[in-house]
Amino acid sequence: MPLKQAITGAEAVAYAMKQINPDVVAAYPITPQTPVVEYFAKYVADGVVDTEMIPVESEHSAMSAVVGAAASGARAFTATASAGLALMHEIVFIAASLRLPIVMAVANRALSGPLNIHCDHSDAMAERDSGWIQLWAENAQEAYDFTVMAYKIAEHKDVRLPVMVNFDGFIISHGVEVVETLDDELVKDFIGKQIKMYPLLDTSNPVTYGSIDMYDYYFEHKRQQVEAMKYVPKVFKEVAEEFAKISGRKYDLIDEYMLDDAEYIMIALGSTAGTIKHTINELRKEGKKVGLLKPWIFRPFPKVEYQRLLNGRKAVVVLDRSASFGAEAPLYQSVKSALYEIAVKPQIGSYVYGLGGRDITPTHIQQAFEDAFKGDLIVDEERYLGLRE
Amino acid sequence: MPLNAIELAKLFHDKNPGITSGHRLCPGCAAPTIVKLALMTAIANGYEPVVGLATGCLEVSTTIFPYTAWNVPYIHNAFENVSATISGVETAFRAAKKRGEIPADKKLAFFAFGGDGGTYDIGVQSLSGAVERGHKFIYIVYDNEGYMNTGNQRSGSTPLGSDTTTAPVGKKVPGKVQLKKNIAEIMAAHENIYVATVALADTTDFMKKIEKALEFDGPSFIVAHSACVRFWRVGDDQAVETSKLAVDTLYWPLYEVERGVYKVTKKIKDPKPVADYIKSQGRFKPLLSRPDAEEIIDDLQQYVTARYERLLALEEMTKDNPIRGPWTKKDA
Numbered sequence A: 001m002p003l004k005q006a007i008t009g010a011e012a013v014a015y016a017m018k019q020i021n022p023d024v025v026a027a028y029p030i031t032p033q034t035p036v037v038e039y040f041a042k043y044v045a046d047g048v049v050d051t052e053m054i055p056v057e058s059e060h061s062a063m064s065a066v067v068g069a070a071a072s073g074a075r076a077f078t079a080t081a082s083a084g085l086a087l088m089h090e091i092v093f094i095a096a097s098l099r100l101p102i103v104m105a106v107a108n109r110a111l112s113g114p115l116n117i118h119c120d121h122s123d124a125m126a127e128r129d130s131g132w133i134q135l136w137a138e139n140a141q142e143a144y145d146f147t148v149m150a151y152k153i154a155e156h157k158d159v160r161l162p163v164m165v166n167f168d169g170f171i172i173s174h175g176v177e178v179v180e181t182l183d184d185e186l187v188k189d190f191i192g193k194q195i196k197m198y199p200l201l202d203t204s205n206p207v208t209y210g211s212i213d214m215y216d217y218y219f220e221h222k223r224q225q226v227e228a229m230k231y232v233p234k235v236f237k238e239v240a241e242e243f244a245k246i247s248g249r250k251y252d253l254i255d256e257y258m259l260d261d262a263e264y265i266m267i268a269l270g271s272t273a274g275t276i277k278h279t280i281n282e283l284r285k286e287g288k289k290v291g292l293l294k295p296w297i298f299r300p301f302p303k304v305e306y307q308r309l310l311n312g313r314k315a316v317v318v319l320d321r322s323a324s325f326g327a328e329a330p331l332y333q334s335v336k337s338a339l340y341e342i343a344v345k346p347q348i349g350s351y352v353y354g355l356g357g358r359d360i361t362p363t364h365i366q367q368a369f370e371d372a373f374k375g376d377l378i379v380d381e382e383r384y385l386g387l388r389e
Numbered sequence B: 001m002p003l004n005a006i007e008l009a010k011l012f013h014d015k016n017p018g019i020t021s022g023h024r025l026c027p028g029c030a031a032p033t034i035v036k037l038a039l040m041t042a043i044a045n046g047y048e049p050v051v052g053l054a055t056g057c058l059e060v061s062t063t064i065f066p067y068t069a070w071n072v073p074y075i076h077n078a079f080e081n082v083s084a085t086i087s088g089v090e091t092a093f094r095a096a097k098k099r100g101e102i103p104a105d106k107k108l109a110f111f112a113f114g115g116d117g118g119t120y121d122i123g124v125q126s127l128s129g130a131v132e133r134g135h136k137f138i139y140i141v142y143d144n145e146g147y148m149n150t151g152n153q154r155s156g157s158t159p160l161g162s163d164t165t166t167a168p169v170g171k172k173v174p175g176k177v178q179l180k181k182n183i184a185e186i187m188a189a190h191e192n193i194y195v196a197t198v199a200l201a202d203t204t205d206f207m208k209k210i211e212k213a214l215e216f217d218g219p220s221f222i223v224a225h226s227a228c229v230r231f232w233r234v235g236d237d238q239a240v241e242t243s244k245l246a247v248d249t250l251y252w253p254l255y256e257v258e259r260g261v262y263k264v265t266k267k268i269k270d271p272k273p274v275a276d277y278i279k280s281q282g283r284f285k286p287l288l289s290r291p292d293a294e295e296i297i298d299d300l301q302q303y304v305t306a307r308y309e310r311l312l313a314l315e316e317m318t319k320d321n322p323i324r325g326p327w328t329k330k331d332a
Helices: A008-018 A036-045 A060-070 A080-097 A140-155 A183-190 A220-232 A234-249 A272-285 A302-309 A330-339 A362-373 B005-014 B032-043 B056-063 B082-098 B118-120 B126-131 B185-189 B204-213 B238-248 B274-280 B280-286 B293-318
Strands: A003-008 A025-026 A053-054 A076-080 A103-108 A133-136 A163-168 A177-180 A255-256 A266-267 A290-295 A298-301 A315-320 A347-353 A380-384 B048-053 B074-076 B106-116 B138-143 B195-199 B221-225 B255-258 B260-262
Touching: A003 A008, A003 B106, A008 A036, A008 A076, A008 A103, A008 A140, A008 A163, A008 A177, A008 A183, A025 A060, A025 B082, A053 A060, A053 B082, A060 A080, A060 A315, A060 B082, A060 B126, A076 A080, A080 A220, A133 A140, A140 A163, A140 A177, A140 A183, A140 A234, A220 A234, A234 A298, A255 A272, A255 A302, A255 B126, A266 A362, A272 A290, A272 A362, A290 A302, A302 A330, A315 A330, A315 A362, A330 B005, A347 A362, A362 A380, B005 B032, B032 B048, B032 B056, B032 B106, B032 B138, B032 B204, B048 B056, B048 B082, B056 B106, B074 B082, B082 B106, B082 B126, B106 B118, B118 B126, B118 B138, B118 B185, B126 B138, B126 B185, B126 B293, B138 B204, B185 B195, B185 B221, B185 B255, B195 B204, B195 B238, B204 B221, B204 B255, B221 B238, B238 B274, B260 B293, B274 B280, B274 B293, B280 B293
Parallel strands: A025 A053, A025 A076, A076 A103, A103 A163, A133 A163, A266 A290, A266 A315, A315 A347, A347 A380, B048 B074, B048 B106, B106 B138, B138 B221, B195 B221
Antiparallel strands: A003 A177, A133 A298, A255 A290, B195 B255, B255 B260
């Protein structure tokens, strides 16, 4: 029987990992990811899981250790945020290039400096070209569901890529919500046994991991990573369909909220989507044809889906919780680029909001929609919500 | 466990235990011989080696895609993280054993190799963390006293007065002005560890220490004198001779520390002057042409003598008196 629990997003992620019972977890504490590690450490201490936990001395070593573990054939997990993810950066790329199906939960937090412990997306965005699959949760339920789904996507033979489950720091990680969890056995069966590929510990078939490529092979290896990403949308959909059967919750590449007849569409990642849905409900009462396009997956970027959903609409408002200094904000950049090829282009505008945990309210969202209603979106102008100018 | 001499002889004859010929290290480099001796000892003791390697000469020269010189499981991750990487591998092994995916009697020996740059400098945090956590692995630093892979830059291991491209001997500065970092003592201070220094000068001593490391219940750290014939500017048949001089001058004292208990494994009664070691290598030649050369060599001589006396005193003081009991680990 599914169980309804009032838990935080951090506990929801840890709970999913408890049910998965991975072989190896290596992690280092950082706000706001810490409770994920704490909950899991308690599961280990109580013998609820038989995972081997490596309490490493840094995030750099956390990622390095899970690379070693995953190459050995273990199902490996880590979690981090902000500076921790930045410290891992070098090895994040290596994990993807070695095609290791690692899962990492990221409680999204602003990057220093100035030092700030609160939510924004600059940490994950700095890794968007690392070769990891990026899933983005709106709430604790999605954080739980994506954690359950992640290994099935990562370990798929056509994919073999690491997965990052993003959930907003504090807002999701520390906020208590009602989360519907699945039965342990159901999760166990859903995940199944990992099909190990070239495990390092198979001493009768010794393999070399991490060789040096010169200009004669590096390019081809990178091309294979490009290719693997192309299989992700299909595999994601298959896994989502299977997951729907056991949970009743249906996921896709994109969450479409009141999109069918919408003339004005907002696009945003993570928890802000909840606030946007609320605002849309209010605006709909006034007869405004508004909708939300929420990416559940950001890497790979399902361009064709965006083109299908945005063609012929009046306006598109893209909200970014991170900036790209000297260039357009990351989500906006991707969406705008997708629109280049569509027949009937909507007006498009870029709004950066919520950096360093700055609150975003329905008023801000309404304000951005109002600009769209007035036809006042300027393609090359970056605007800011909730900022003192 | 006594070393299986017949097995060892076979391995010597085979010439390819763990690492095979055909790699692209410089002729005369000490590093592959160090690796070979270590892996050979493990195999002759009934272990199957699994190797982690830090970025460096040994790594780039042995795994140029699509080739590999390793006929045992091998992983290279990055420069600074071989200890964390091998700790993940070792942990995965324990997890697999616990879950019955690997037979309980399977004997693997986890080796991490790194140069001095990847060990003394950029990899020291990862190394310290892995040792503190008590992973069962053997770390071997092939210490050629500089960033030789990138063309002879100064490292924390480069000796006083040596000429490198980033601390060159100039008109004003006499090359490296600091003594080499004492990594063996830093690692011994972790207390839960078996630490040893080795040199190709004494292969029996070397293999005995690897044997001890294999049987030690916890992490081990081995510092191997590893001549870089290219940048030490010695002949490509001089790696072993140079290491003999290093041992005989006390520049490279052979000793071990097991949970705080010191043992000088090779006592040198009449040490040769350290100047003999300095004069045997081209990397010190620019120093020798300076007016203050004698003064600098005297400093080094004083240090080397004092360090040896200290080691003898520590041996006396710590005899049969480990600082910690055997390292234990309860199943999680």
